[in-house]
Amino acid sequence: MKRRRRFSDVLSRLKAAGLRPTRQxxxxxxxxxxxxxxxxxxxxxxxxxxxxxxRVSLATVYNTLHQFTSAxxxxxxxxxxxxxxxxxxxxxxxxxxxxxxxxxxDIPGESVSLHGVPPPxxxxxxxxVDVIVRVRNTQRSD
Amino acid sequence: MKRRRRFSDVLSRLKAAGLRPTRQxxxxxxxxxxxxxxxxxxxxxxxxxxxxxxRVSLATVYNTLHQFTSAxxxxxxxxxxxxxxxxxxxxxxxxxxxxxxxxxxDIPGESVSLHGVPPPxxxxxxxxVDVIVRVRNTQRSD
DNA sequence: GTGATTGCAAATCTTTTGCACTAAA
DNA sequence: TTTAGTGCAAAAGATTTGCAATCAC
Numbered sequence: 001m002k003r004r005r006r007f008s009d010v011l012s013r014l015k016a017a018g019l020r021p022t023r024q025x026x027x028x029x030x031x032x033x034x035x036x037x038x039x040x041x042x043x044x045x046x047x048x049x050x051x052x053x054x055r056v057s058l059a060t061v062y063n064t065l066h067q068f069t070s071a072x073x074x075x076x077x078x079x080x081x082x083x084x085x086x087x088x089x090x091x092x093x094x095x096x097x098x099x100x101x102x103x104x105x106d107i108p109g110e111s112v113s114l115h116g117v118p119p120p121x122x123x124x125x126x127x128x129v130d131v132i133v134r135v136r137n138t139q140r141s142d
Numbered sequence: 143m144k145r146r147r148r149f150s151d152v153l154s155r156l157k158a159a160g161l162r163p164t165r166q167x168x169x170x171x172x173x174x175x176x177x178x179x180x181x182x183x184x185x186x187x188x189x190x191x192x193x194x195x196x197r198v199s200l201a202t203v204y205n206t207l208h209q210f211t212s213a214x215x216x217x218x219x220x221x222x223x224x225x226x227x228x229x230x231x232x233x234x235x236x237x238x239x240x241x242x243x244x245x246x247x248d249i250p251g252e253s254v255s256l257h258g259v260p261p262p263x264x265x266x267x268x269x270x271v272d273v274i275v276r277v278r279n280t281q282r283s284d
Numbered sequence: 285g286t287g288a289t290t291g292c293a294a295a296t297c298t299t300t301t302g303c304a305c306t307a308a309a
Numbered sequence: 310t311t312t313a314g315t316g317c318a319a320a321a322g323a324t325t326t327g328c329a330a331t332c333a334c
Contacts, residue, residue, distance in 0.1 A: 057317070084298085098266070112258045201326085224299070287332105
């Protein structure tokens with residue numbers, strides 16, 4: 001009953017987040033949350049969903065990713081001008097970004113330590129610290 | 143002769159970067175590089191240039207910012223989905239990003255120290271590490 | 285002159301929105 | 310029912326591109 005287990009996991013996850021478990025949200029959540037951490041763009045998830053015979057529109061994919069993000073189930077990662085990535089790992093961690101391929105990879109939050117960040121100005125508080133390690137291929141690429 | 147000094151500084155800067163010193167590039171460079179570190183979006187620089195009676199198109203502002211960036215005179219900072227910032231400080235440093243206002247502020251590179259970043263995969267090298275400290279207002283804003 | 289640069293408008297790309305339709309509670 | 314969610318197509322931004330006109334060398 002793996003399939004049923006997955007389904008109910010995802011179902012309770014949506015319920016816990018206060019999101020109505022619609023067919024599209026359930027299907028997208030299953031793609032996203034089953035099988036480890038993922039980093040997707042809206043377009044990529046849309047293509048993947050279609051390939052998996054999930055009937056959903058691109059607009060709904062965008063809406064859903066933002067709803068999941070607002071609900072704390074995902075995190076938006078900004079690394080590429082003109083394209084947003086969404087990360088199924090919403091805990092505190094950092095990223096490698098492979099500039100040539102556009103691939104994002106997690107760096108566990110505990111492994112990195114930061115010192116010397118100045119305090120934020122009065123009246124403000126740090127909401128998040130992003131560390132993005134941009135990586136490029138060593139060998140010729142042109 | 144402050145004005146003349148600024149002009150020749152900017153002129154040699156462009157020449158050193160191998161960029162033909164056209165009227166538009168000179169004028170934009172003067173806006174950008176005179177008077178401290180700046181963080182601009184293409185649109186904002188365009189508006190500023192027009193206000194300063196610099197006759198330039200938005201397309202040229204985009205082109206120029208990218209040329210300056212390729213030449214190492216500036217740096218592109220990605221913090222906001224759907225909008226690019228360009229930073230006149232191209233040396234190694236980090237940023238505060240004020241989420242409500244969209245303002246970016248430098249954090250000197252020396253003040254922050256990072257430990258524990260895993261080595262990049264074989265065949266790749268770190269091209270840059272960005273630390274972005276996202277900040278929000280403490281008081282109500284809704 | 286000659287090739288690089290610019291301006292303009294059109295094109296492209298990503299993301300958002302309006303609204304009639306459908307589905308969950 | 311009643312309200313939230315969805316699909317579609319259109320709209321909105323940001324950025325890029327094609328090409329004729331213009332400028333630097």
